[in-house]
Amino acid sequence: xxxxxxxxxxxxxxxxxxxxxxxxxxxxxxxxxxxxxxxxxxxxxxxxxxxxxxxxxxxxxxxxxxxxxxxxxxxxxxxxxxxxxxxxxxxxxxxxxxxxxxxxxxxxxxxxxxxxxxxxxxxxxxxxxxxxx
Amino acid sequence: xxxxxxxxxxxxxxxxxxxxxxxxxxxxxxxxxxxxxxxxxxxxxxxxxxxxxxxxxxxxxxxxxxxxxxxxxxxxxxxxxxxxxxxxxxxxxxxxxxxxxxxxxxxxxxxxxxxxxxxxxxxxxxxxxxxxxxxxxxxxxxxxxxxxxxxxxxxxxxxxxxxxxxxxxxxxxxxxxxxxxxxxxxxxxxxxxxxxxxxxxxxxxxxxxxxxxxxxxxxxxxxxxxxxxxxxxxxxxxxxxxxxxxxxxxxxxxxxxxxxxxxxxxxxxxxxxxxxxxxxxxxxxxxxxxxxxxxxxxxxxxxxxxxxxxxxxxxxxxxxxxxxxxxxxxxxxxxxxxxxxxxxxxxxxxxxxxxxxxxxxxxxxxxxxxxxxxxxxxxxxxxxxxxxx
Numbered sequence: 178x179x180x181x182x183x184x185x186x187x188x189x190x191x192x193x194x195x196x197x198x199x200x201x202x203x204x205x206x207x208x209x210x211x212x213x214x215x216x217x218x219x220x221x222x223x224x225x226x227x228x229x230x231x232x233x234x235x236x237x238x239x240x241x242x243x244x245x246x247x248x249x250x251x252x253x254x255x256x257x258x259x260x261x262x263x264x265x266x267x268x269x270x271x272x273x274x275x276x277x278x279x280x281x282x283x284x285x286x287x288x289x290x291x292x293x294x295x296x297x298x299x300x301x302x303x304x305x306x307x308x309x310x
Numbered sequence: 311x312x313x314x315x316x317x318x319x320x321x322x323x324x325x326x327x328x329x330x331x332x333x334x335x336x337x338x339x340x341x342x343x344x345x346x347x348x349x350x351x352x353x354x355x356x357x358x359x360x361x362x363x364x365x366x367x368x369x370x371x372x373x374x375x376x377x378x379x380x381x382x383x384x385x386x387x388x389x390x391x392x393x394x395x396x397x398x399x400x401x402x403x404x405x406x407x408x409x410x411x412x413x414x415x416x417x418x419x420x421x422x423x424x425x426x427x428x429x430x431x432x433x434x435x436x437x438x439x440x441x442x443x444x445x446x447x448x449x450x451x452x453x454x455x456x457x458x459x460x461x462x463x464x465x466x467x468x469x470x471x472x473x474x475x476x477x478x479x480x481x482x483x484x485x486x487x488x489x490x491x492x493x494x495x496x497x498x499x500x501x502x503x504x505x506x507x508x509x510x511x512x513x514x515x516x517x518x519x520x521x522x523x524x525x526x527x528x529x530x531x532x533x534x535x536x537x538x539x540x541x542x543x544x545x546x547x548x549x550x551x552x553x554x555x556x557x558x559x560x561x562x563x564x565x566x567x568x569x570x571x572x573x574x575x576x577x578x579x580x581x582x583x584x585x586x587x588x589x590x591x592x593x594x595x596x597x598x599x600x601x602x603x604x605x606x607x608x609x610x611x612x613x614x615x616x617x618x619x620x621x622x623x624x625x626x627x628x629x630x631x632x633x634x635x636x637x638x639x640x641x642x643x644x645x646x647x648x649x650x651x652x653x654x655x656x657x658x659x660x661x662x663x664x665x666x667x668x669x670x671x672x673x674x675x676x677x678x679x680x681x682x683x684x685x686x687x688x689x690x691x692x693x694x695x696x697x698x699x
Binding site: 181186190209210211217218237238239240241242243244245246247248249251254256258266267268269270281292293302304 | 431432433435436439444445446447448449450451452453455456459460463464467508509510511512513557559561562564
């Protein structure tokens, strides 16, 4: 039961995940991903929904060699912190690149990709990954 | 709340792969050991705080308060599970402190427990990752090791320190654990052993990670009123305690190396205890990974940023050094049964303050401080202990 498989949970997040829907704080100007009701930096409760830039650069990364249940067999794969052009930071997998070729500063763009499958009901979970420009 | 709170009993199981013992067996064994150590009747305990992170995932078992109370033969007691990822032990002690300091209870128990070897490794990896945002972080396939690997790389990039220098923290912990009867690994390792172990998530290597293990540790806390009826010679006060949180996902923090929850918890707890850093005789840091052993030494001012590794290389973290740290082996070698960890840390300090640390004894240790991290330092508990007599 280490991974709570759920259809409504995937469905509920689809817009934020598929369109990179973030928010811009109307008080401090911070851009966050995903969209949420309160700014994590200043606490302000008005965020303008914002479809984020699909371009950015890798500011840090790791290569997962011992994955959690749900990703076993996919290793090694790269998980990176991508800073988008509008300032939001997104954690995501990199794709279409060999792990050994990834460097900090790599320019990347968002692509729509499969992340994992729910074994119990066949639901496929999609999301944004990033590939070199 | 001015009531003073004391630790009068401490007990634990050895940490390891306890194939023959269940979560409840471990918790009850530790609790009974603490009750015996305190020389009280278990029926004196009015409230029980069970710290645990993953029983729901690993055993399919929640409701640990009533379960452990029942198996300990004290049903009727107020009881609950306290969860705060890997910081739950320190948070449970904080909650127990509040309950006693408020005057509501005179005597309470904390038991921290985790049973990690009931499932296969990838399931443990997935369960540990429940400390992070499941929808937007764990969804990417990162492990908890992976997130700490990002912290590690931020550090190496910023300070241009060699990984060997950070990894040496694991060597230190193994050296300290040799004489600890509760420790999972009572054997030394060399720096070469650490640096040649497999990479788990770049750059973190296997022997830089705290191990998977089973264990439980328990404490008995009481107030002055209880002490009047149950007098004793050795007495340790919880002189400061604090819990603080940070933005839960590390990648969203302005400065991922700032450890602002640790800073905040330290400031609050040390002000309450009325102490300065230089007065701390023994320190417990949450070295789930070697980098997490080094960062707090710098944050607390024992070394300039980027130079914490020097304290380890020079033996300044050993008994007799500038700041004896993880003197019983830390998470790396004493072990890291998650729910138990924060309680083991405090138990290790109790051992030092009682002068019972054997060959690892810090001479005349009077004040000890334990830091317990949950998530990537998203929850931090700090508990400060002072020997009173």
